[in-house]
Amino acid sequence: MTKIDAVNAEILDLLQDDGRMTNAKLAEHLSMSETPCWRRLKRLEESGIIEGYQARLNRRKIGLGVMAFVQLRCSEHDAAATAEFQRIIETSPNILACHNTTGADDFLLIAVARDLDDYSAFVETTLRRLPGVTSIRSNLSLREMKSSGRLPVLRGAI
Known part of the structure; x- marks a missing residue:
């Protein structure tokens, strides 16, 4: 299981605002390098906390x-x-x-x-x-x- 620490929580908040955010932009917002940011993101996806990405449509x-x-x-x-x-x-x-x-x-x-x-x-x-x-x-x-x-x-x- 992936613990939701402050950094993981910030990743989840940022991606809920913009699911198309690139890893580079995500790392920049978090003030961290791209590789550890990418690893955290992959762990959140693999653990099932992030289930997928989709566009929100105006019904x-x-x-x-x-x-x-x-x-x-x-x-x-x-x-x-x-x-x-x-x-x-x-x-x-x-x-x-x-x-x-x-x-x-x-x-x-x-x-x-x-x-x-x-x-x-x-x-x-x-x-x-x-x-x-x-x-x-x-x-x-x-x-x-x-x-x-x-x-x-x-x-x-x-």
Whole structure:
């Protein structure tokens, strides 16, 4: 396991701000030479702390005007139904996130669609076909006040 010391925490913070930052620029920000900086970065990647790099897209500018928070309740929890449920969730491009939750509902999804008609079609063709689903409740986002994938980096975490 890679310990998150002050330098590793700074690397993670800098890369969350700019995932395309070169090793040379990263080393410059950290006031260290490039080779030890590169080694630290590789250890963070190999340990799985850094899972990958991707561009953040503006969903509205690519035509995804609807964001929904969907609560699902299920009656079936056997292995076959769960595996099929997970397969459908993982392969649906409209579903950004899915969490198995406590409380009255079993799952909370974050889903996107072009518009309300597209969202309605998604509910009919995807969500209503999930095995064992007995209840679907959607809350549509009226205004997005904050959206971030940035995590607070806890120093000393392993």
